Amino acid sequence: MKTIKRMMDHLYWADGRILDAIEENEIKNKDLLKLVRHIAVAERVWLSRLQGRGAAHYSLWEEAEDLLTIRTMFEENAEQYRIYIEGIEESDLDEIIDYANQSGVPFQTSVRDILLQVLLHGQYHRGQINRALRIEAAEPVQVDYITFARL
Template structure:
């Protein structure tokens, strides 16, 4: 995969997260239980992002499981996710093709050992987050709300309007 594609995918991830957090901020007290479910799912994404960030050589990760016992507030999680998204974008910009191919050994939170290339880890982070943002979208649909259109095509055409021209 090219650096251009990875850069675009992680910009898309940050955009999709921003869109989703903005919509969640509109939920009221009547939707507190559903918001909590959404936050649990988004926190899981964030914790997994942080675990793999540490595997990639980023800051040490304070988590020993794929979610935390306590649920962060929407504001705190939004800020933490934005910082992590920025780290991934900066990290990708620093990588060479040889770096992307580098194999990294690590231990999963359940104690199983794993080995993936940097590129595979980065693709896992993208696909894992997209899968679970879809779960949050289903919760929003159950409330009669249209979730953000978390589509790579929408992101590309919104961020590069010239793509819409002949």
């Protein structure tokens, strides 16, 4: 649990750094904002599944609202993930969750693998966002785990 908690703390930190970079550089690129929103919604979808709630009503690839709305989603996600993780034990990580993907296809996945998916999915897309920042003539933001660990 200690490693997953630490990695989740990195996720919250990295999400915030990406949002700050977009805001500070006044990025208005709709595709980039759509990708940032996608990360927030995906985090929420997986949390809903972990909590035994449906997630079919979430749309993963909608146009982004304003950056403040996206930031609020990330903050709410972080709060809810903290509550969820504080409420589980190491043995709960092997519990199998039944859920359907956004197309309605049923799956079974362990809590551990779902949490790892959330962590790795966000990191993958933050790399894409950093590349897009460079294309927008903005400086990419350091979001590597080691940078977080050195704080």
